[in-house]
Amino acid sequence: MSEISFIDRIQFDGPHLDNTKKLYNFVEDTFNFGARSVYYIKTEIQDKMFIEEIKHENKEKFDEVLEIALKISVLISLFPLTMALLSVKVYFRLTHTFTLETGVANPKIPPLKVAETKVAETNENDSGSKINKISDPVADHYENLSPEEAINSTTAIDKKFTSHSIQIQRDAHEDAKNFLKKLLPKVGAGIEIISPPDLACPKVIDVSISNDLDPTVFCWMNTNSVGDDIQTDGKRTDNIIVVYGVASQFNGCESPSRATVPPGQAVPVYEGDGTQGPEAQLQFGKHQVELINCGGNKAFNGLCYVLDDATRTAVEHGYFTPSKDEAEKVIQQLTEKGKNIEYLCVGNIPTDGQKPVYLILVAAPAFGMYTKNNTVTGKNREEIEFLCALHGFRAQYQQCINLAKREGKEVIFKPAAVGLGVFKNDPKVVVKALYQASKEFETELRNNKVSVRFQVRGAGAAKFIADTLKLKQFP
Numbered sequence: 001m002s003e004i005s006f007i008d009r010i011q012f013d014g015p016h017l018d019n020t021k022k023l024y025n026f027v028e029d030t031f032n033f034g035a036r037s038v039y040y041i042k043t044e045i046q047d048k049m050f051i052e053e054i055k056h057e058n059k060e061k062f063d064e065v066l067e068i069a070l071k072i073s074v075l076i077s078l079f080p081l082t083m084a085l086l087s088v089k090v091y092f093r094l095t096h097t098f099t100l101e102t103g104v105a106n107p108k109i110p111p112l113k114v115a116e117t118k119v120a121e122t123n124e125n126d127s128g129s130k131i132n133k134i135s136d137p138v139a140d141h142y143e144n145l146s147p148e149e150a151i152n153s154t155t156a157i158d159k160k161f162t163s164h165s166i167q168i169q170r171d172a173h174e175d176a177k178n179f180l181k182k183l184l185p186k187v188g189a190g191i192e193i194i195s196p197p198d199l200a201c202p203k204v205i206d207v208s209i210s211n212d213l214d215p216t217v218f219c220w221m222n223t224n225s226v227g228d229d230i231q232t233d234g235k236r237t238d239n240i241i242v243v244y245g246v247a248s249q250f251n252g253c254e255s256p257s258r259a260t261v262p263p264g265q266a267v268p269v270y271e272g273d274g275t276q277g278p279e280a281q282l283q284f285g286k287h288q289v290e291l292i293n294c295g296g297n298k299a300f301n302g303l304c305y306v307l308d309d310a311t312r313t314a315v316e317h318g319y320f321t322p323s324k325d326e327a328e329k330v331i332q333q334l335t336e337k338g339k340n341i342e343y344l345c346v347g348n349i350p351t352d353g354q355k356p357v358y359l360i361l362v363a364a365p366a367f368g369m370y371t372k373n374n375t376v377t378g379k380n381r382e383e384i385e386f387l388c389a390l391h392g393f394r395a396q397y398q399q400c401i402n403l404a405k406r407e408g409k410e411v412i413f414k415p416a417a418v419g420l421g422v423f424k425n426d427p428k429v430v431v432k433a434l435y436q437a438s439k440e441f442e443t444e445l446r447n448n449k450v451s452v453r454f455q456v457r458g459a460g461a462a463k464f465i466a467d468t469l470k471l472k473q474f475p
Helices: 014-019 059-077 081-085 137-142 147-153 166-187 226-233 266-271 276-281 286-297 327-340 378-407 427-447 461-468
Strands: 003-006 027-033 036-041 054-056 090-093 098-100 122-124 130-132 190-194 218-222 241-247 343-348 357-362 411-414 450-456
Touching: 137 166, 147 166, 147 286, 166 190, 166 286, 166 343, 190 378, 218 461, 226 241, 226 276, 241 276, 241 378, 266 276, 266 286, 276 286, 276 357, 286 343, 327 378, 343 378, 357 378, 378 411, 378 427, 378 450, 427 450, 427 461, 450 461
Parallel strands: 218 450, 241 357, 241 411, 411 450
Antiparallel strands: 003 090, 027 036, 054 098, 122 130, 190 343, 343 357
16 A cells, blocks of 8 residues: 555646646546546646546545545635645545546548558448458447447547557557548548658658759748638638648647547647647537547557557557667668558538638657657657658648649648657758658649648747748748
8 A cells, every 4th residue: 555645736627627738647536526527636747737537446445535535625616716726735545546538421522532441351432432341340330320429439548558469559540540431421521541652761861951942832831820720721712722731649639648538528628738730620520529539549550550569669649759779670660661651631621611621630759848768869869750750741742642633623731840849859850851752742742733831830940941941931
């Protein structure tokens, strides 16, 4: 029996959930009071934090701790919410463990090409195109679920899911893909799973920014709010396709900590985040946001066909943070099998719009505040940052070209500087990846009338990249 120190903050869910941001690992316990929950948080806490509801599994001690929690909840009810932030410590002896607890296509949207799965069995959909079908009775069940039923029936992913074998992860990933392909069209969305083309990968040290990019294709564009930009593009009167590159995780989800938001809780958590990825996803219907998050809880893992059993734990809940011991193997895998990375591309009409806008959910390695004791450093870290950025830009360029060809329309692509924020990827490395991919696709982008408007907000790392590439500002 170990003595544990609680509480530095007490916070209710529901309307106050957006007042808390980070970090999941600081949550010690929660207790339900009707429709509300009280969260117990360790004292060593950071300012911006996000709380996920967890379930207490020690039934023997539940009554004892519940009595304490009830007393605290009565005190809290007597004061404003700000008083709930006063430091209170409760000491008790308890052995405990925790688990996370949860709880027709739009005709205006050009259909995205249905991505092939890794399973060979195929059948035809209503339009006659071939799609792969997972031979799993659960997969067929998705067709009969409404979005609400799908969200409510999804259970939270095991916190240590990536400790399972890579084959178990791949099987779950395929099921998650099938879930998304069956459910997202029911909220009017088109979905495609995309991957980078199979191209040779140079080393970051060998990439030299020597020639300017074609100014008729590439420029930079100031943005004050990706949310406002998406809503504006949803009201366009022309016939141009608009695609956004969105900062996400390798599970297609948004989360301010190394955890997956429980099913049904994505919207309030995203609303309290404030970064580019969550803001972009929130411009579409709530069911779309929650269904994509359910895909993460079903173990969507864009790296599962790149990593193997020796490196499988380098990614947790979409956060990719390789260790020093894994670094060389991970670099080899990203170099040789980077073509197998899978990203979500989702198209739908924004909540205030009339025309579809497309999001490509890409990701970068999680360093910065997410660095662990044995996290890769130095040249190996730079190489991993470079390869992830290179594959991400390649996949996005290829998808924009594919959309232009299939729809016979011009495409405006608005990529973001993924990884340059809290993940602290080096902009001097990322700019080389963007340059390399841009030169590889420059001619094909121009020939297919795809214009690239690199998104810049303020005078930070993204502006450094635009200046380094000598991009001109879009009028």
